[in-house]
Amino acid sequence: MKVLEINGGKTLEGTIRISGAKNSAVALIPAALLADTTSTICNVPDITDTDALAEILKYLGAKVSRASESIVINPTTIENKEIPKELSTKLRASYYFMAALLGKYKYVEMYFPGGCNIGARPIDQTLKSFKALGATVEEKDNHYKIYAEKLVGTHIYLDMPSVGATINALLASVKASGETVIENAAKEPEVVNLAVFLNRMGANITGAGTSEIRIQGVDKLEGCNTEVIPDRIEAGTYVILGALAGNKLKVDNIIPEHIEMLTLKMKEMGVDMEIGSDYIITSKTDNLKPITVKTQGYPGFATDLQQPLTSLLTQANGTSVLEETIYENRFQNVPYLNKMGANIEIDNRKINVTGKSELVGCEVTATDLRAGACLILAALAAKGTTKVNDVEHVLRGYENIVEKLTDVGASITLKDE
Numbered sequence: 001m002k003v004l005e006i007n008g009g010k011t012l013e014g015t016i017r018i019s020g021a022k023n024s025a026v027a028l029i030p031a032a033l034l035a036d037t038t039s040t041i042c043n044v045p046d047i048t049d050t051d052a053l054a055e056i057l058k059y060l061g062a063k064v065s066r067a068s069e070s071i072v073i074n075p076t077t078i079e080n081k082e083i084p085k086e087l088s089t090k091l092r093a094s095y096y097f098m099a100a101l102l103g104k105y106k107y108v109e110m111y112f113p114g115g116c117n118i119g120a121r122p123i124d125q126t127l128k129s130f131k132a133l134g135a136t137v138e139e140k141d142n143h144y145k146i147y148a149e150k151l152v153g154t155h156i157y158l159d160m161p162s163v164g165a166t167i168n169a170l171l172a173s174v175k176a177s178g179e180t181v182i183e184n185a186a187k188e189p190e191v192v193n194l195a196v197f198l199n200r201m202g203a204n205i206t207g208a209g210t211s212e213i214r215i216q217g218v219d220k221l222e223g224c225n226t227e228v229i230p231d232r233i234e235a236g237t238y239v240i241l242g243a244l245a246g247n248k249l250k251v252d253n254i255i256p257e258h259i260e261m262l263t264l265k266m267k268e269m270g271v272d273m274e275i276g277s278d279y280i281i282t283s284k285t286d287n288l289k290p291i292t293v294k295t296q297g298y299p300g301f302a303t304d305l306q307q308p309l310t311s312l313l314t315q316a317n318g319t320s321v322l323e324e325t326i327y328e329n330r331f332q333n334v335p336y337l338n339k340m341g342a343n344i345e346i347d348n349r350k351i352n353v354t355g356k357s358e359l360v361g362c363e364v365t366a367t368d369l370r371a372g373a374c375l376i377l378a379a380l381a382a383k384g385t386t387k388v389n390d391v392e393h394v395l396r397g398y399e400n401i402v403e404k405l406t407d408v409g410a411s412i413t414l415k416d417e
């Protein structure tokens with residue numbers, strides 16, 4: 001088990017440079033196999049989730065090389081074979097291979113994907129999209145065999161604007177014959193990043209970033225160069241950290257518009273912040289006001305930022321109410337925050353956070369990626385030493401977190417136990 005030991009209470013100053021977005025990179029890497037030639041993806045974060053996808057590509061026979069922040073994928077040597085369970089279950093995004101392989105070879109065999117344990121994460125909308133395009137789905141004990149003689153463009157209505165289902169519908173339909181329309185599509189910037197990549201390959205996709213995406217199927221896709229957008233969730237996490245423990249902490253190389261739902265909420269709280277064209281500077285602010293927050297699909301408040309934000313809500317004077325509408329079980333950070341001195345009550349899908357609380361270091365556990373981020377923020381703001389267990393979850397999504405925090409003055413050590 002990997003653990004972090006954090007001596008809190010230090011003032012954090014300087015600049016944190018944000019990496020490429022995990023949730024974009026994990027879609028672009030499988031998408032590269034749709035092309036007939038080599039693609040280069042730049043600004044790929046060096047995290048265990050991107051490693052796991054590169055491993056799947058290599059297992060399938062692709063030539064994959066990484067240099068600095070780029071990954072070069074030559075798919076010409078791929079052999080479409082079953083992706084074994086241990087590779088599928090490493091992460092949620094493995095199921096983008098379901099769509100990419102189906103889209104290219106009209107056949108795929110793999111297992112139900114993995115991912116953080118934050119509540120039920122069905123894939124029914126993805127499977128519905130495959131079936132609408134003409135595929136047959138056979139499932140037994142979480143093993144899927146999906147095939148089609150021909151994929152034919154169609155109208156797909158998603159019951160909820162699922163990021164994963166939108167990406168899978170795009171990947172599966174991009175080479176289908178005729179037009180596919182995805183209604184109630186997810187509008188997240190990661191979907192747009194993927195559509196830009198596929199269009200550069202020669203796809204014909206319009207409307208990405210809106211709730212209706214139109215795809216005119218094409219026969220051939222050629223490899224190209226593309227770039228992963230900055231990680232808005234990593235950015236948001238460190239912007240929150242600035243408000244907890246920063247002195248003009250600069251979060252750089254970002255698209256501030258992608259986290260406007262967060263910065264607007266932080267302004268409501270009274271956080272001292274400066275928003276530039278590609279950076280945000282925040283400082284620890286006293287007399288924070290409580291707020292109400294409800295998670296929603298983009299451009300609403302991102303569920304991935306609600307747990308990190310909770311650490312800041314503990315420092316507001318009064319009761320904040322935070323409602324989680326996307327996942328059933330995304331409050332596993334709460335008992336640990338309470339152990340650190342917070343006063344938070346869970347009320348079904350809502351939490352009431354009453355502050356201001358003095359946080360004190362103790363032993364806590366990162367139950368999932370963003371819960372871990374929340375506890376690390378709380379630990380950096382707390383008095384004394386916090387030990388965060390199971391930080392493998394955090395390393396899946398935050399590139400060089402120890403180095404980045406050390407560089408701005410944090411006392412943080414990663415250990416194996």
Ligand code: EPU
Nearest residue numbers: 023093120121122123124125126162163164165304326327
């Ligand atoms: N849903 C269904 N059926 C489906 C798909 C989704 O019922 O077929 C439901 C889920 O149960 C969940 C909700 O819809 O309640 C959201 O699921 P969605 O498909 O949008 O999530 P995802 O694609 O599995 C991605 C990110 C998540 C992020 C959500 C935000 C990746 C690899 N994961 O997940 O990221 O929270 O979008 O909607 O892109 C994270 O980075 O910490 C993380 C969990």
